[in-house]
Amino acid sequence: MTLNDLAQELGLEVRAGGSALETEVRGGYASDLLSDVIAHGQPGDLWVTLQRHQNIVAVASLKRLAGIVLVNGREPEADTLQKAGAEGVPLFVSALPTFELVGRLHDLGLSGIRT
Amino acid sequence: MSPLAVVREGREKGLHVIAVCDHNSAENVAATRRAAENTGLAVIGGIEISSREEVHVLGLFRDGPALESAQQIVLENLVGENEPQTFGEQLVMNERDEVVGHNSRLLIGATELSLEDVVGTIHRLGGVAIAAHVDRPSFSVISQLGFIPSGVGFDGAEVCSEERPTLPEGLAVVRSSDAHRPGEIGSRHTLFLVERPTASEIGMALHRMEGRRVLT
Numbered sequence: 436m437t438l439n440d441l442a443q444e445l446g447l448e449v450r451a452g453g454s455a456l457e458t459e460v461r462g463g464y465a466s467d468l469l470s471d472v473i474a475h476g477q478p479g480d481l482w483v484t485l486q487r488h489q490n491i492v493a494v495a496s497l498k499r500l501a502g503i504v505l506v507n508g509r510e511p512e513a514d515t516l517q518k519a520g521a522e523g524v525p526l527f528v529s530a531l532p533t534f535e536l537v538g539r540l541h542d543l544g545l546s547g548i549r550t
Numbered sequence: 551m552s553p554l555a556v557v558r559e560g561r562e563k564g565l566h567v568i569a570v571c572d573h574n575s576a577e578n579v580a581a582t583r584r585a586a587e588n589t590g591l592a593v594i595g596g597i598e599i600s601s602r603e604e605v606h607v608l609g610l611f612r613d614g615p616a617l618e619s620a621q622q623i624v625l626e627n628l629v630g631e632n633e634p635q636t637f638g639e640q641l642v643m644n645e646r647d648e649v650v651g652h653n654s655r656l657l658i659g660a661t662e663l664s665l666e667d668v669v670g671t672i673h674r675l676g677g678v679a680i681a682a683h684v685d686r687p688s689f690s691v692i693s694q695l696g697f698i699p700s701g702v703g704f705d706g707a708e709v710c711s712e713e714r715p716t717l718p719e720g721l722a723v724v725r726s727s728d729a730h731r732p733g734e735i736g737s738r739h740t741l742f743l744v745e746r747p748t749a750s751e752i753g754m755a756l757h758r759m760e761g762r763r764v765l766t
Contacts, residue, residue: 468693468694469693469694469695469696469697470687470692470693470694470696472696473696486603486694488603488664488665488695488699489699490695490696490697490699493696493697494696512664
């Protein structure tokens with residue numbers, strides 16, 4: 436599934452990186468500790484988090500993640516938005532809380548485990 | 551961790567200066583300083599402020615008014631009430647170790663201030679901002695945010711283990727006990743070359759200004 440497919444299905448609002456919506460999403464990872472994402476994130480993962488700090492963009496770039504979804508309707512900080520735009524990192528906002536969003540992503544076929 | 555116990559332990563461990571940095575509170579600083587009067591142990595007033603990303607930052611302040619202002623800002627941005635059954639009582643004591651009050655706010659919680667705002671606030675009040683326990687797996691700038699973002703402007707980083715994690719070039723490293731119990735006081739320390747045991751002097755040492763240095 437592409438980022439665009441998921442965004443359509445789940446009502447994710449694009450905030451940055453709109454030109455990369457055809458990116459294929461290979462899996463998912465949910466965490467709010469960036470050290471944890473650095474350790475366990477995989478290329479092509481869609482990252483679900485409530486962390487809005489600009490460092491999330493650097494981590495997403497570093498780990499070649501497919502994109503980031505901020506939950507609970509949380510908007511990115513100004514710096515975060517700016518960085519995501521500059522680096523072309525897809526950034527979305529969802530009104531859903533993490534558990535619900537992850538559940539729905541899983542229902543759509545996205546897994547948190549690479550086989 | 552009563553004022554008298556803290557001072558007694560500090561002196562027994564041979565320390566010249568301690569910084570009292572309670573979580574999101576400075577209420578016990580004055581009493582500790584009074585308890586230390588005429589003992590030869592200097593007390594620096596500080597607060598360990600929790601940013602909204604749950605990064606802990608040590609703020610060391612040069613005087614009472616600055617500390618008071620910092621305390622005010624923290625309280626204005628702190629959310630939640632304490633649950634004594636879960637988190638324990640939050641006691642305010644005097645220099646005779648008598649309980650004079652309770653703090654009902656959730657001091658173990660996080661403020662609504664971003665990391666940059668916390669450091670900015672500390673600096674605006676003329677204080678020293680040190681990234682707390684950066685090599686710990688929780689509540690450190692590295693655990694929470696992966697790395698120290700450029701431009702934050704920490705004056706130093708506190709390290710707990712023997713190894714030094716990868717830190718930005720030129721960022722001063724300090725070691726302190728982060729004591730949560732009297733026995734832990736003095737378990738780690740930093741040797742500074744300064745004129746007086748004050749927050750301002752330590753700030754200068756962290757930036758190698760005018761001959762002040764961090765020696766170990």
